[in-house]
Amino acid sequence: MKVKVVSILEDNYMYLVIEEQSKEALAVDPAVPHRMLEIVKREGVSLTAILTTHHHWDHARGNEALAKEIPGLRVYGGDDRIGALTDKVTDAQELKFGAINVRCLSTPCHTSGHVCYFLWEDECADAPAVFTGDTLFVAGCGRFFEGTAEQMHHNLTEVLGKTSVHKTRAKKVFCGHEYTIKNLKFALKVEPQNERVKEMLTWARGRDDDDKPTVPSTLVEEFDYNPFLRLSEESVQKFTGQTEPVEVLRALRREQDRLSRPKERPLAHAMLALEWGLLGP
Numbered sequence: 001m002k003v004k005v006v007s008i009l010e011d012n013y014m015y016l017v018i019e020e021q022s023k024e025a026l027a028v029d030p031a032v033p034h035r036m037l038e039i040v041k042r043e044g045v046s047l048t049a050i051l052t053t054h055h056h057w058d059h060a061r062g063n064e065a066l067a068k069e070i071p072g073l074r075v076y077g078g079d080d081r082i083g084a085l086t087d088k089v090t091d092a093q094e095l096k097f098g099a100i101n102v103r104c105l106s107t108p109c110h111t112s113g114h115v116c117y118f119l120w121e122d123e124c125a126d127a128p129a130v131f132t133g134d135t136l137f138v139a140g141c142g143r144f145f146e147g148t149a150e151q152m153h154h155n156l157t158e159v160l161g162k163t164s165v166h167k168t169r170a171k172k173v174f175c176g177h178e179y180t181i182k183n184l185k186f187a188l189k190v191e192p193q194n195e196r197v198k199e200m201l202t203w204a205r206g207r208d209d210d211d212k213p214t215v216p217s218t219l220v221e222e223f224d225y226n227p228f229l230r231l232s233e234e235s236v237q238k239f240t241g242q243t244e245p246v247e248v249l250r251a252l253r254r255e256q257d258r259l260s261r262p263k264e265r266p267l268a269h270a271m272l273a274l275e276w277g278l279l280g281p
Protein backbone atom coordinates (compact mmCIF):
# COMPACT_ATOMS: atom_id res chain seq x y z
CA MET A 1 0.00 0.00 0.00
CA LYS A 2 1.53 3.26 -1.12
CA VAL A 3 0.22 6.63 0.06
CA LYS A 4 0.87 9.78 -1.97
CA VAL A 5 0.58 12.90 0.15
CA VAL A 6 -0.63 15.90 -1.85
CA SER A 7 -0.55 19.38 -0.37
CA ILE A 8 -3.44 21.53 -1.65
CA LEU A 9 -5.22 24.85 -1.04
CA GLU A 10 -3.82 26.83 1.87
CA ASP A 11 -3.02 24.00 4.27
CA ASN A 12 -5.07 20.93 3.25
CA TYR A 13 -3.96 17.44 2.36
CA MET A 14 -5.52 15.03 -0.08
CA TYR A 15 -4.19 11.52 -0.49
CA LEU A 16 -3.93 8.84 -3.14
CA VAL A 17 -3.69 5.30 -1.78
CA ILE A 18 -2.38 2.75 -4.24
CA GLU A 19 -2.82 -1.00 -4.10
CA GLU A 20 0.47 -1.98 -5.66
CA GLN A 21 -0.51 -5.40 -7.03
CA SER A 22 -3.70 -4.44 -8.83
CA LYS A 23 -2.81 -0.76 -9.41
CA GLU A 24 -6.21 0.12 -8.05
CA ALA A 25 -6.30 3.42 -6.17
CA LEU A 26 -8.43 5.27 -3.63
CA ALA A 27 -8.51 9.02 -3.17
CA VAL A 28 -9.03 10.51 0.27
CA ASP A 29 -10.62 14.00 0.29
CA PRO A 30 -9.57 14.91 -3.28
CA ALA A 31 -10.62 18.56 -3.12
CA VAL A 32 -8.53 19.61 -6.14
CA PRO A 33 -9.80 17.13 -8.74
CA HIS A 34 -7.63 18.08 -11.73
CA ARG A 35 -4.49 17.59 -9.65
CA MET A 36 -5.77 14.26 -8.42
CA LEU A 37 -6.40 13.18 -12.02
CA GLU A 38 -2.88 14.23 -13.05
CA ILE A 39 -1.38 12.15 -10.25
CA VAL A 40 -3.59 9.15 -11.07
CA LYS A 41 -2.40 9.35 -14.68
CA ARG A 42 1.25 9.81 -13.75
CA GLU A 43 1.13 6.83 -11.38
CA GLY A 44 -0.56 4.66 -14.01
CA VAL A 45 -3.30 3.53 -11.62
CA SER A 46 -7.05 3.35 -11.88
CA LEU A 47 -9.05 5.38 -9.41
CA THR A 48 -12.03 3.34 -8.27
CA ALA A 49 -13.19 5.08 -5.11
CA ILE A 50 -13.19 8.24 -3.06
CA LEU A 51 -13.18 8.14 0.73
CA THR A 52 -14.59 11.40 2.07
CA THR A 53 -13.97 12.24 5.71
CA HIS A 54 -16.58 15.03 5.91
CA HIS A 55 -18.68 17.39 3.83
CA HIS A 56 -16.68 20.63 4.25
CA TRP A 57 -15.79 22.09 0.86
CA ASP A 58 -12.03 21.85 1.38
CA HIS A 59 -12.41 18.05 1.64
CA ALA A 60 -15.41 17.13 -0.53
CA ARG A 61 -15.65 19.71 -3.29
CA GLY A 62 -13.76 17.57 -5.85
CA ASN A 63 -16.18 14.68 -5.72
CA GLU A 64 -18.64 15.80 -8.40
CA ALA A 65 -15.94 16.61 -10.96
CA LEU A 66 -14.19 13.28 -10.40
CA ALA A 67 -17.46 11.35 -10.55
CA LYS A 68 -18.22 13.04 -13.88
CA GLU A 69 -14.76 12.22 -15.21
CA ILE A 70 -14.67 8.58 -14.06
CA PRO A 71 -17.84 6.59 -14.74
CA GLY A 72 -18.57 4.04 -12.04
CA LEU A 73 -16.46 5.81 -9.42
CA ARG A 74 -17.74 5.01 -5.91
CA VAL A 75 -17.92 7.87 -3.44
CA TYR A 76 -17.96 6.82 0.21
CA GLY A 77 -18.80 9.01 3.18
CA GLY A 78 -20.93 9.24 6.27
CA ASP A 79 -22.98 12.35 5.53
CA ASP A 80 -25.75 13.15 3.01
CA ARG A 81 -24.22 16.61 2.54
CA ILE A 82 -21.23 15.03 0.73
CA GLY A 83 -21.31 15.75 -3.00
CA ALA A 84 -21.72 12.83 -5.45
CA LEU A 85 -22.08 10.36 -2.56
CA THR A 86 -22.87 6.86 -3.85
CA ASP A 87 -22.28 4.79 -0.71
CA LYS A 88 -23.20 6.08 2.72
CA VAL A 89 -21.12 4.18 5.25
CA THR A 90 -21.87 3.26 8.84
CA ASP A 91 -19.61 2.79 11.84
CA ALA A 92 -17.34 -0.27 11.68
CA GLN A 93 -18.36 -1.03 8.10
CA GLU A 94 -15.57 -2.74 6.19
CA LEU A 95 -14.71 -2.28 2.53
CA LYS A 96 -12.19 -4.07 0.38
CA PHE A 97 -10.18 -2.78 -2.57
CA GLY A 98 -7.83 -5.48 -3.84
CA ALA A 99 -5.58 -6.30 -0.90
CA ILE A 100 -6.54 -3.11 0.94
CA ASN A 101 -9.04 -3.42 3.78
CA VAL A 102 -10.87 -0.31 4.94
CA ARG A 103 -12.67 0.05 8.22
CA CYS A 104 -14.96 3.07 8.51
CA LEU A 105 -14.82 4.73 11.92
CA SER A 106 -17.69 7.03 12.71
CA THR A 107 -16.23 10.07 14.51
CA PRO A 108 -18.97 12.73 14.87
CA CYS A 109 -18.04 16.09 16.40
CA HIS A 110 -16.16 18.31 13.94
CA THR A 111 -19.18 17.54 11.75
CA SER A 112 -22.00 15.18 12.68
CA GLY A 113 -21.20 12.83 9.77
CA HIS A 114 -17.40 12.76 10.09
CA VAL A 115 -15.76 9.42 9.32
CA CYS A 116 -12.12 8.34 9.76
CA TYR A 117 -10.81 5.49 7.62
CA PHE A 118 -8.48 2.81 8.90
CA LEU A 119 -6.60 1.02 6.09
CA TRP A 120 -4.46 -2.07 6.19
CA GLU A 121 -3.31 -4.94 4.01
CA ASP A 122 -3.27 -8.52 5.20
CA GLU A 123 0.14 -10.18 5.27
CA CYS A 124 1.92 -6.97 4.45
CA ALA A 125 4.84 -5.35 6.24
CA ASP A 126 3.57 -1.83 5.56
CA ALA A 127 2.17 -0.11 8.62
CA PRO A 128 -1.60 0.36 8.64
CA ALA A 129 -2.80 3.91 8.12
CA VAL A 130 -5.61 5.96 9.55
CA PHE A 131 -7.01 8.92 7.64
CA THR A 132 -8.31 11.23 10.31
CA GLY A 133 -9.71 14.20 8.35
CA ASP A 134 -10.44 17.03 10.77
CA THR A 135 -10.79 14.83 13.87
CA LEU A 136 -7.18 14.16 14.88
CA PHE A 137 -4.34 16.35 13.63
CA VAL A 138 -0.63 15.99 14.23
CA ALA A 139 -0.36 17.38 17.77
CA GLY A 140 -3.97 18.57 17.85
CA CYS A 141 -7.63 17.88 17.21
CA GLY A 142 -10.40 19.43 15.13
CA ARG A 143 -12.92 22.04 16.19
CA PHE A 144 -16.22 20.89 17.65
CA PHE A 145 -18.50 22.47 15.02
CA GLU A 146 -21.36 19.98 15.25
CA GLY A 147 -20.61 17.99 18.38
CA THR A 148 -19.50 17.91 21.96
CA ALA A 149 -16.39 17.34 24.04
CA GLU A 150 -17.90 14.00 25.09
CA GLN A 151 -18.01 12.89 21.45
CA MET A 152 -14.48 14.07 20.68
CA HIS A 153 -13.22 12.33 23.79
CA HIS A 154 -14.81 9.10 22.60
CA ASN A 155 -13.38 9.60 19.09
CA LEU A 156 -9.85 10.21 20.29
CA THR A 157 -9.51 7.78 23.16
CA GLU A 158 -11.82 4.94 22.15
CA VAL A 159 -12.21 4.98 18.38
CA LEU A 160 -8.75 6.17 17.30
CA GLY A 161 -6.83 5.52 20.51
CA LYS A 162 -7.75 1.86 20.48
CA THR A 163 -6.27 1.33 17.06
CA SER A 164 -2.89 2.11 18.68
CA VAL A 165 -3.11 -0.70 21.20
CA HIS A 166 -0.75 -2.94 19.26
CA LYS A 167 2.31 -0.80 19.70
CA THR A 168 4.50 -3.13 17.68
CA ARG A 169 3.03 -1.75 14.50
CA ALA A 170 2.87 2.00 14.56
CA LYS A 171 -0.27 3.11 12.80
CA LYS A 172 0.39 6.03 10.53
CA VAL A 173 -1.78 9.11 10.94
CA PHE A 174 -2.68 11.04 7.79
CA CYS A 175 -4.75 14.07 8.74
CA GLY A 176 -6.68 16.70 6.78
CA HIS A 177 -4.57 19.79 7.42
CA GLU A 178 -1.01 20.92 7.98
CA TYR A 179 -1.56 22.62 11.35
CA THR A 180 1.40 20.98 13.07
CA ILE A 181 3.43 24.07 13.99
CA LYS A 182 0.38 25.97 15.29
CA ASN A 183 -0.67 22.89 17.24
CA LEU A 184 2.78 22.36 18.75
CA LYS A 185 3.01 26.00 19.81
CA PHE A 186 -0.24 25.46 21.67
CA ALA A 187 1.02 22.13 23.07
CA LEU A 188 4.08 23.95 24.40
CA LYS A 189 1.82 26.47 26.17
CA VAL A 190 -0.01 23.55 27.75
CA GLU A 191 3.11 21.58 28.66
CA PRO A 192 6.17 23.88 28.71
CA GLN A 193 8.29 21.07 30.20
CA ASN A 194 7.44 18.41 27.61
CA GLU A 195 10.70 17.66 25.78
CA ARG A 196 8.92 15.72 23.01
CA VAL A 197 6.85 18.80 22.18
CA LYS A 198 10.03 20.88 21.91
CA GLU A 199 11.76 18.28 19.73
CA MET A 200 8.72 18.00 17.48
CA LEU A 201 8.43 21.76 17.10
CA THR A 202 12.07 22.02 16.02
CA TRP A 203 11.53 19.16 13.59
CA ALA A 204 8.26 20.60 12.21
CA ARG A 205 9.89 24.01 11.64
CA GLY A 206 12.64 22.27 9.67
CA ARG A 207 10.04 20.48 7.55
CA ASP A 208 8.30 23.79 6.95
CA ASP A 209 11.57 25.42 5.85
CA ASP A 210 12.09 22.58 3.39
CA ASP A 211 8.44 22.83 2.27
CA LYS A 212 7.82 19.22 3.32
CA PRO A 213 4.74 17.77 5.02
CA THR A 214 4.75 16.66 8.65
CA VAL A 215 2.39 13.78 7.86
CA PRO A 216 2.29 10.96 8.56
CA SER A 217 2.86 10.82 12.27
CA THR A 218 2.06 7.68 14.22
CA LEU A 219 -0.65 7.19 16.80
CA VAL A 220 1.86 5.90 19.33
CA GLU A 221 3.90 9.12 19.02
CA GLU A 222 0.81 11.32 19.23
CA PHE A 223 0.33 10.15 22.81
CA ASP A 224 3.73 11.68 23.67
CA TYR A 225 3.08 15.26 22.52
CA ASN A 226 -0.58 15.77 21.53
CA PRO A 227 -2.26 17.43 24.55
CA PHE A 228 -5.68 16.23 23.40
CA LEU A 229 -4.47 12.65 23.93
CA ARG A 230 -2.76 13.43 27.24
CA LEU A 231 -5.78 14.28 29.36
CA SER A 232 -4.60 12.33 32.41
CA GLU A 233 -1.21 14.05 32.55
CA GLU A 234 -0.77 16.25 35.57
CA SER A 235 0.69 19.09 33.48
CA VAL A 236 -2.33 19.11 31.13
CA GLN A 237 -4.77 18.99 34.02
CA LYS A 238 -2.94 21.84 35.72
CA PHE A 239 -3.11 24.00 32.59
CA THR A 240 -6.86 23.47 32.26
CA GLY A 241 -7.69 23.53 35.97
CA GLN A 242 -9.74 20.36 35.37
CA THR A 243 -9.17 16.69 36.23
CA GLU A 244 -12.09 14.86 34.62
CA PRO A 245 -10.87 13.81 31.12
CA VAL A 246 -13.86 15.19 29.16
CA GLU A 247 -13.60 18.49 31.04
CA VAL A 248 -9.85 18.66 30.40
CA LEU A 249 -10.54 18.15 26.69
CA ARG A 250 -13.35 20.73 26.64
CA ALA A 251 -11.13 23.30 28.34
CA LEU A 252 -8.20 22.61 25.98
CA ARG A 253 -10.34 23.05 22.88
CA ARG A 254 -11.96 26.20 24.26
CA GLU A 255 -8.57 27.71 25.01
CA GLN A 256 -7.17 26.88 21.58
CA ASP A 257 -10.33 28.30 19.95
CA ARG A 258 -9.90 31.49 21.95
CA LEU A 259 -6.22 31.86 21.03
CA SER A 260 -6.73 31.23 17.32
CA ARG A 261 -9.85 33.36 16.89
CA PRO A 262 -9.23 35.92 14.16
CA LYS A 263 -9.12 39.30 15.87
CA GLU A 264 -9.34 41.87 13.12
CA ARG A 265 -11.46 39.89 10.68
CA PRO A 266 -14.93 41.43 10.26
CA LEU A 267 -17.69 39.40 11.85
CA ALA A 268 -19.40 38.54 8.55
CA HIS A 269 -16.18 37.01 7.19
CA ALA A 270 -15.56 35.15 10.41
CA MET A 271 -19.07 33.69 10.30
CA LEU A 272 -18.61 32.62 6.68
CA ALA A 273 -15.23 31.08 7.48
CA LEU A 274 -16.82 29.25 10.39
CA GLU A 275 -19.53 27.90 8.16
CA TRP A 276 -16.99 26.60 5.67
CA GLY A 277 -14.74 25.15 8.33
CA LEU A 278 -11.90 27.47 7.46
CA LEU A 279 -10.91 28.60 10.89
CA GLY A 280 -7.58 27.00 11.56
CA PRO A 281 -7.02 24.15 13.98
Ligand SMILES: [Zn+2]
Binding pocket: 054, 056, 110, 134, 277
Ligand atom coordinates in the same frame (compact mmCIF):
# COMPACT_ATOMS: atom_id res chain seq x y z
ZN1 LIG B 1 -13.57 20.50 8.29
